Amino acid sequence: MSEKLTMDVLKQRLQANKHKLTTQRRTVLNVFIEHPGEHLSAEDVYGLLREQSQDIGLATVYRSLDLLAELGILQKMEFGDGCSRYEVGTMAPDEHQHHHMICLKCKKVFEFQDDLLDKLEKDIFKKSGFRIVDHQAIFYGYCKKCQ
Amino acid sequence: MSEKLTMDVLKQRLQANKHKLTTQRRTVLNVFIEHPGEHLSAEDVYGLLREQSQDIGLATVYRSLDLLAELGILQKMEFGDGCSRYEVGTMAPDEHQHHHMICLKCKKVFEFQDDLLDKLEKDIFKKSGFRIVDHQAIFYGYCKKCQ
DNA sequence: ATGGGTGCAAAGGTTTTGCACTCCG
């Protein structure tokens, strides 16, 4: 069962880990709530906040993204474009995952729902004893329009 | 059928793409032949070459790695540790893939043979029309020793 | 011989860090 992402979740997880609920952390999370399904870099978040005339330092954006990822609220990912990107995580650990597909021509990011990787993870544990807690899968190719 | 990685493969692929076979490119490839199964960064390769008293510039290492990846000889990957890493690719495009598992405690990289992702790729194409040509899957967790 | 390749150093881009100041709990 998925828990919806709200400011309460943030507050709750911050407190549980003895962190403070600051304006900046709330503002950063809010950007992700306002931009569902996007894969934002630190610079993206910083830019969006400055557009909203929100006063925040770039270093704080980096620190907030790190923390939110650590708390499991955001998921960090590398698309190989030179910067880390973040999106709202699945809140629930055993939920179906979505994977990312990047079109090599138009550079757009597509998503695909799937639970095949769950099966693969169980396989890996059975055969090697490696216990997986997270994963990242990126597929490169050509989207319907570009191929 | 897999083609073994040799200097001949390098020579052949360079010529096919109108590039020159230089000492530096041979030396870089040689590092990977001497270090099978490792995931080397540009700095790693540079360091290993300097240990061997091979005279090469860091920029050239970067350029060679880029080129070798472009030629399909090396595979570029991001483990999220701040730099790109490379390893010898599968030479054959439709061969079984191996995935990477990174232990969050000891930071070691483990590998796992599997062809489940082939199935997933076919699935994706069928359902979304996205044609996949490459992928990267990384699993984070705890290895047998560390959990 | 000639143009691609190299080495060096400088520049570029992303992320981290030191430190004084701020403000949440």
Next chain:
DNA sequence: CGGAGTGCAAAACCTTTGCACCCAT
């Protein structure tokens, strides 16, 4: 209040680039 969090600028990285020189073809 006190210490975690912030902002700023500097530093730390990784990677790319400009340019003069070199050397495979």
